[in-house]
Amino acid sequence: MGSLFIVFARALIVAPFLVTGVLGFLNYAEGAAAMAQSHPQLGAAYPVLMGAQLLAGVVILLGLPFHRILAVIAGVILLGMAAVCSPFWNFIGEEAMAAKAMFLACIAHAGGLFLIAAMPKN
Numbered sequence: 001m002g003s004l005f006i007v008f009a010r011a012l013i014v015a016p017f018l019v020t021g022v023l024g025f026l027n028y029a030e031g032a033a034a035m036a037q038s039h040p041q042l043g044a045a046y047p048v049l050m051g052a053q054l055l056a057g058v059v060i061l062l063g064l065p066f067h068r069i070l071a072v073i074a075g076v077i078l079l080g081m082a083a084v085c086s087p088f089w090n091f092i093g094e095e096a097m098a099a100k101a102m103f104l105a106c107i108a109h110a111g112g113l114f115l116i117a118a119m120p121k122n
Contacts, residue, residue: 006119007061013112014057017074021054060116068117075113082106 024031024046031050036043056074060067086106088099 010061010063010116013109013116014060016109017053017057021050021057024050024053071113071117075110075117078106078110078113082110
């Protein structure tokens with residue numbers, strides 16, 4: 001029963017990667033256009049970013065080789081994104097609350113990924 005909970009926990013932790021990757025490919029034209037508009041330097045990398053999210057999500061979910069390394073890398077990226085993309089301390093009012101919610105979500109998600117990386121093998 002314990003291994004079932006571990007797989008379920010991994011599924012919840014990697015769900016944002018899997019959902020974003022799948023939806024990114026299902027709505028490819030709109031997603032690529034939005035990426036090119038908001039981040040022109042990364043616009044051409046859209047399919048690679050969506051594929052990487054899907055691949056990393058599946059590897060971490062299934063506990064395949066290198067899943068611990070991928071979990072740490074994704075966790076560090078999320079911590080960086082939390083600090084750079086959601087600096088709630090620079091906002092006031094409702095903007096600050098929305099940014100703080102995103103910041104805390106990134107921190108919690110990174111914590112889950114680090115927990116996956118630290119878990120002993122079954």
